[in-house]
Amino acid sequence: MLIAVAVNPRASFGRARHAGKDAAAHFRAAGAEVLLLCADSYAGLAQAVEDALESGVDALVVVGGDGMVHLGLNAIAGAGADAVAGADAGAGPGARRRVPLGIIPAGTGNDTARALGLPLHNLPAACERALESLAGGGRMIDAGRITAGGSSRLFAGVVSAGFDAAVNERANGWRWPRGKIRYQLAMLRELASFRAIDYTVTADGEQWQQGAMLISVANGQSIGGGMRIVPGAALDDGYLDLFIVNRLSRTRLLAVFPKVFAGKHVGHPAVRLRRVRTVELSAGNIVAYADGERIGALPMTIEVVPRAVCVLA
Numbered sequence: 001m002l003i004a005v006a007v008n009p010r011a012s013f014g015r016a017r018h019a020g021k022d023a024a025a026h027f028r029a030a031g032a033e034v035l036l037l038c039a040d041s042y043a044g045l046a047q048a049v050e051d052a053l054e055s056g057v058d059a060l061v062v063v064g065g066d067g068m069v070h071l072g073l074n075a076i077a078g079a080g081a082d083a084v085a086g087a088d089a090g091a092g093p094g095a096r097r098r099v100p101l102g103i104i105p106a107g108t109g110n111d112t113a114r115a116l117g118l119p120l121h122n123l124p125a126a127c128e129r130a131l132e133s134l135a136g137g138g139r140m141i142d143a144g145r146i147t148a149g150g151s152s153r154l155f156a157g158v159v160s161a162g163f164d165a166a167v168n169e170r171a172n173g174w175r176w177p178r179g180k181i182r183y184q185l186a187m188l189r190e191l192a193s194f195r196a197i198d199y200t201v202t203a204d205g206e207q208w209q210q211g212a213m214l215i216s217v218a219n220g221q222s223i224g225g226g227m228r229i230v231p232g233a234a235l236d237d238g239y240l241d242l243f244i245v246n247r248l249s250r251t252r253l254l255a256v257f258p259k260v261f262a263g264k265h266v267g268h269p270a271v272r273l274r275r276v277r278t279v280e281l282s283a284g285n286i287v288a289y290a291d292g293e294r295i296g297a298l299p300m301t302i303e304v305v306p307r308a309v310c311v312l313a
Contacts, residue, residue: 001134003027003102004052006037006072007063008045019106019123020063026127027061042071049075059100059134059312065107069156070291072101073143077309078154100138102130102312108183109225109292112156115235116141116313133312141235143308144219146290148300155290158223158230159302161281162197162214163245163253165289166190172294183224191254196247202280203242211247217279217302218243223292230273231263238306242279244272278303 005027007020024034035052039045049060053075060076062068076099104126105113116139119125133139143154160168171186199210216223218230218241230241245256248270259265266273281288282299289295 001031001058002033002035002056003059003061004035004037004049004057005061005063006045006049006052006068007106008039008042008068008071019104022123023061023063023104023127026124027131030127030131032131042067046071046075053099057099059102059130061102061104061130061312063104063106065105066109066111066157066291067293068107069101069103069112070154070293072103073154073156073309076101077143077305078152098310100134100310100312102134104130109223111158111222111225112220112291114222114226115157115220115233116311118313130312138310138312139236140307140310142219142238143305144217144240144290145303145305146288146295146300147303148296148298153290153295154305154308155219156235157220157291158216158218159288159290159295160214160216160223161283161286161288161298161300162212162216163190163194164214164216164223165287166194168289168292169287169294187257191250194250194253197283197286200280200282201242201244203274203276204278207280210244213245213248213253214243215245215281216243217241217276217281219304227257227260228263229260229265231266232273236307238304239275239277240279240302240304242272242274242276244274246270246272276304 005024024036027034037048039048060072062072103113105120110120146153167187167190170190171183196211196213201210218233221230221233222228229243233241256265265271279302286298
């Protein structure tokens with residue numbers, strides 16, 4: 001059995017470098033052959049993963065946070081995104097969906113791992129879970145597909161296009177502080193100047209104008225390391241969840257946000273939730289993020305890809 005272990009040494013501010021070597025050692029001790037993939041850049045690592053999949057592996061295990069899950073998902077299923085839902089056999093990118101994706105959480109957010117119920121702070125347990133699931137055949141989950149500017153990309157967790165994305169944009173421009181507190185401080189700083197956004201939304205063919213603080217399209221449940229924006233979301237139900245926070249004053253928005261960590265915001269009159277298969281979003285000067293990775297400016301189309309990838313969970 002050959003397992004490719006991909007680790008981004010910059011994940012969680014460098015702490016994943018040691019975790020990658022430990023995961024590889026754990027798999028070798030269990031009798032697997034391990035191909036350890038490491039690079040100094042996201043693009044370099046993506047190419048190393050691509051090469052490993054082309055050569056043939058029994059599983060791809062990513063060590064890091066949601067950005068690494070994003071990389072692995074797109075490597076396995078992204079190239080065949082247009083046909084992946086029906087590609088069960090044969091050669092080429094579509095056939096890659098048969099290569100399972102394992103996740104060893106070692107990032108800052110780990111929201112996809114959290115949604116899958118994986119051990120978050122126990123590397124040996126996470127490795128054992130991956131091996132057990134590999135022996136059992138894994139689990140098929142959905143993904144979302146983003147189409148913008150003539151290209152498409154898959155995501156596992158959540159697309160953010162509003163206040164939360166603006167916070168990500170600001171936090172990513174800071175070198176200090178590290179960890180979750182950077183996101184929280186960026187949120188407070190962004191709140192001082194943020195204004196409601198005028199969106200055009202089309203959900204499953206129904207179009208309307210929407211003034212909102214944020215709009216997210218979720219496959220998973222949470223963002224930002226446990227902010228449960230859609231606590232009822234399921235990774236394998238064939239739907240995405242459209243999450244909207246209507247126009248609010250900054251003071252009222254600040255009052256809503258703490259409730260999100262416990263998922264207690266759902267009944268708030270400013271919050272709207274809707275299960276969808278396809279969403280089109282348009283707004284001026286708004287940048288979207290998916291799985292914590294910068295995607296680009298609206299407009300974009302987001303649609304569900306049922307049973308896109310097999311995960312070791």
